[in-house]
């Protein structure tokens with residue numbers, strides 16, 4: 001009896017490169033790189049197996065998608081569920097508690113990426129010997145910096161704990177609101193450290209900025225290409241990481257669409273399936289599948305917004321935009337600089353929120369007329385995150401569609417890898433150590449949420465395979 | 481004094497009133513005997529066996545066994561701890577207990593018992609049974625993946641609510657809880673105010689609109 005119910009799902013072992021980034025480079029007749037394919041196993045099956053579950057479970061359930069930014073999934077799902085319970089506007093306490101949770105997440109995620117994953121590159125240069133170009137190298141040469149990274153991450157995680165209940169996989173956001181407010185004691189504990197967090201954020205931003213400006217000519221072509229950019233935007237054009245409408249611009253800054261109500265995203269974004277990848281390829285409908293792909297994340301957000309509503313980050317944004325004369329910045333390595341501007345913006349926002357009495361309010365949850373469909377979007381640390389659900393009359397999920405940040409950047413990964421590969425392989429079909437290193441540096445700029453990418457700098461397991469124009473493997477190298 | 485019964489639990493002298501079970505006398509004396517299906521306001525039927533103690537050398541369920549003069553009860557012994565662990569381990573694999581997103585996590589007697597007994601990981605292979613979810617009732621969400629067949633809802637509905645909404649059907653490993661209708665919970669007379677809606681030790685019978693409303697860490701099991 002029970003045997004007949006047992007199902008076995010087999011995932012092809014060749015594509016199941018556990019914790020490895022797998023890259024295929026396809027050459028043309030002249031041994032020039034024609035296409036790069038960055039293979040990602042983003043197949044988690046969540047969209048299928050949450051079907052039948054009650055909607056109120058979803059914000060807690062879907063955050064298990066990710067151990068890196070669970071808060072983003074928790075909040076995007078909660079925003080969708082607000083719609084389901086008929087709530088279009090939360091109470092001030094609920095909205096601000098959720099925002100605090102989100103900025104805490106942004107702060108800890110950006111701090112982690114900067115100090116642990118990318119600072120070795122920025123401090124030693126990405127040409128440096130991998131033997132020193134790692135977090136241990138940073139800890140030896142810049143011991144204060146390594147400690148700062150740990151303390152900033154801890155600060156952000158404590159904020160998550162105070163708002164979501166736990167540092168990871170909390171339960172704070174519920175359909176229609178939040179389940180707790182912030183006590184005076186919790187608030188004061190954070191305010192005690194806030195000045196220190198400002199100072200450290202500013203110095204991290206300075207490292208990223210100085211590195212980019214000093215190496216600008218070298219970085220400009222590295223893994224770079226013109227692209228469109230997409231993000232949420234506040235109604236007045238300000239950067240808003242928690243909520244807003246959709247804006248997409250092309251590589252010159254021209255708006256493709258603006259202030260689009262995100263519940264109508266399906267009219268604007270289409271997801272294409274390609275036979276060689278588990279991950280879909282989203283593109284902007286009106287531009288079409290060929291050129292409609294776009295980038296999301298810190299670089300895109302800096303490009304799409306008209307201004308930032310916190311003074312220090314706004315000042316930093318102006319400096320950032322000056323490098324490209326106010327035009328969109330398409331330099332892939334500028335993601336790091338943009339990320340640190342957001343780090344500073346996050347701590348400014350956290351400070352504003354902590355000083356807001358609404359956080360001690362007691363009006364936590366509201367309810368309206370039930371609906372059968374809900375869409376929730378948020379700017380996750382790595383970019384725009386889409387959650388879309390439908391329910392039946394018994395409160396059970398019947399449809400779920402998620403577009404995660406890393407999926408939004410899918411085509412951009414391939415372009416970056418292709419650019420790096422094309423610069424290295426020009427007629428000589430060989431994979432060098434330098435190429436492997438540079439592919440890692442390019443992928444890392446996006447801070448993708450892939451298991452391989454969460455390894456420290458210089459330690460990303462990577463397998464690169466080179467195919468000639470007839471599909472034969474001509475070279476293959478693995479970096480453990 | 482003469483109407484009192486005197487016996488020992490792990491060598492400690494305990495007094496019981498006539499008609500009291502070992503469990504009731506132990507509770508009055510402040511001695512904890514682990515239990516799962518037992519509920520003080522409902523008829524005990526000893527189904528989970530977690531409260532098994534050794535009475536004069538023989539295993540008995542403390543929730544059903546009347547206290548008797550001079551009996552020697554063993555409760556807190558390594559053998560019984562192992563026995564209880566095995567029982568709870570089996571309950572975990574016989575159902576689909578996914579604490580990580582269960583609305584009763586932190587307020588679940590099965591989870592609390594696992595922590596108490598020091599169970600950190602499953603010992604037996606999972607059965608992954610195919611259990612139904614019934615979300616048709618406007619106020620109640622029935623999630624039988626988490627049912628441990630304690631029978632509390634059956635007794636509460638029959639004895640307290642006078643309705644008989646729930647009953648056991650099937651035998652052995654196929655035994656399960658069913659509702660008193662050909663269709664779904666919404667087609668029964670079940671109301672959210674029924675005793676049967678208040679007594680489930682796990683996340684099987686849940687009141688809609690209450691999920692995750694208690695902040696993590698301030699729920700019952702954390703307070704304990």
Ligand code: SF4
Pocket residue numbers: 626627628629630631632633634657679680681682684685
């Ligand atoms: S539904 Fe709950 S109360 Fe009823 S038998 Fe199952 S576990 Fe016990």
